[in-house]
Amino acid sequence: GTAEELLYLLGIMLHDSNVQQHIPIVLTGPAQSAAYFTVIDDFIGQTLGAKAQALYTIIVDDAAAVGSYLYKQKAKIGAYRKAIGDAYGFNWALKIDADFQHPFVPNHTTMAELSLSFEQPAHQLAANLRRAFSGIVAGNIKAQSVADIQAKGPYILHGDERLAPLLDTLLKSFVEQGRMKLPGSVYTPCFQVTAP
Known part of the structure; x- marks a missing residue:
């Protein structure tokens, strides 16, 4: 299921209309998920390219780092939405093919x-x-x-x-x-x- 959902998000974000969007995607889980993330990251790189890989961050076995990363991304999202005049509660500018x-x-x-x-x-x-x-x-x-x-x-x-x-x-x-x-x-x- 995770690969399916990741491909869904990446497909939306890779659309030319969404190139300026900032939506943080974090793949995270316990230490035993590291091998899974390695193979899925490699597959994404070989099929969809480095541009797709740049759309997500992998943080394994570190809940505090996930929280810190997402907290920092909140300001970037707010600044982008403000710059384009979009709402904070709903991303009207996001193109979903x-x-x-x-x-x-x-x-x-x-x-x-x-x-x-x-x-x-x-x-x-x-x-x-x-x-x-x-x-x-x-x-x-x-x-x-x-x-x-x-x-x-x-x-x-x-x-x-x-x-x-x-x-x-x-x-x-x-x-x-x-x-x-x-x-x-x-x-x-x-x-x-x-x-x-």
Whole structure:
């Protein structure tokens, strides 16, 4: 779920209309989350680039540092909103593309049709990666998706020759870290990543 939500936020922030926005994004958790943050940060860097990585901060196992960081960001947010005449309580200037305003309904067709290619703007790639992760989460836990996969086999994700291996590596690391299953159970992937 965390990767899906991070991709959602990054996709919004990567839109050209939001280049001046200042919205602090912090990835944080206990010490055992460090490996997860390392692989997700590496994946973001290789797929969406350094510009996307610059939109978030990773602070592991230090709640006080998170609080201090966010407190400092509050002044920057206030100054930006004041400079553009925007409200403090609602970010009217934030552009949320239509791709991020509608739920994604995963099935074998919609998952196979996702554009998982570098031949699109970064915010659209983030939207499609978010959809892929949303479908995988659904395939792991939602009754309709689980039944669909049991009947028709795993979802097939088609990525280009550069993106597919990156996605496959990330998803395999999630499996190895136990992020795809309930503790004590054996995970059977609900997806396959293919490249031409």
